[in-house]
Amino acid sequence: MKKITELNAFLITNDALKETLENIGWKAFISEIKRGFEQSALGQVVVPAKVYVDTGVSDMRCMPAYLPRYNPKYCGVKIVSVAPANKKLGLPTVLGEYLLRDAETQQLVAIMQAEEMTAYRTGAATGVATEALSRTDSKTLGIIGTGKQAYYQAKAILTVRDSIDTIKVFNRSEQRARTFSAKYEPEFGVDIAVVNLEDALDSDIVTTVTPATEPFIYSEQIKQGMHLNGVGADTKTKIEFDPEVLKTARIFIDDFSQCVHSGEIYRGLEKGIVAKGDLISLGDVLLGKAEGRTSKDDITFFKSTGVAFQDLITAILVFEGMSENKTK
Known part of the structure; x- marks a missing residue:
């Protein structure tokens, strides 16, 4: 987790995110996503409609969320793109970034690569x-x-x-x-x-x-x-x-x-x-x-x-997991 001094925020790469989620373990991670489904069904999540931008050869999607019952400290948005033709260019077909913010001050907390998250x-x-x-x-x-x-x-x-x-x-x-x-x-x-x-x-x-x-x-x-x-x-x-x-x-x-x-x-x-x-x-x-x-x-x-609640849960787990390890 690298600090971006100019933004007063952390940069979390795909590799770092993957390592943190593997440490959490699939069973525990699935359990957390299950909590998100339950809270969503109870109307306890704020998930505006996904926004699509279609370019004809690719698309971009914006996915904001806030989960006050899961963890009120954070909100965030994922920008994810799908470009099928990238396969022929040797590039990833799914690309994305996640912006994790402080829900009270709206300060940027972390920028995460979102391919592994997705x-x-x-x-x-x-x-x-x-x-x-x-x-x-x-x-x-x-x-x-x-x-x-x-x-x-x-x-x-x-x-x-x-x-x-x-x-x-x-x-x-x-x-x-x-x-x-x-x-x-x-x-x-x-x-x-x-x-x-x-x-x-x-x-x-x-x-x-x-x-x-x-x-x-x-x-x-x-x-x-x-x-x-x-x-x-x-x-x-x-x-x-x-x-x-x-x-x-x-x-x-x-x-x-x-x-x-x-x-x-x-x-x-x-x-x-x-x-x-x-x-x-x-x-x-x-x-x-x-x-x-x-x-x-x-x-x-x-x-x-x-x-979008799935992405925010993932972002919170990764950021707090990495922060906890950093203080040990």
């Missing part, structure tokens, strides 16, 4: 949903897409479902899937099989993390008892699951205002396949105000769009 909190949100909605006897995890986020999805899901003994990965580039398997199988301690799409979907839990703009998963490929995490399609123009999949699933969301403008749910509402009343808040499930999985045969679908 990756960790997105994985943790899936962990919260998977723990609440998937079958406790789940043995297989299918991951579709093996970009950066796939690792964090797997780590979080393995944390909450230690019954999993096999991960099936699919990527349009088989070589990338094989690289993922070879790199992470020793760390995860489970078999990581490189498979085709059909075999990846033949899993108890399936997580999709692709930038697809046309659906590639259809209702006939979905079996009873599955839990699905739709993570990649977080804007109107992206979609992974055909909206018909939602007809047979119980649909759970992270944020109502964002989900109705994102991926499968946006298209499903537009076509009249689903109604807004079909959307169930994950936070309400965690609080016992709504039912989650009602039977072993339920198909549960979690739509993840990424909510």
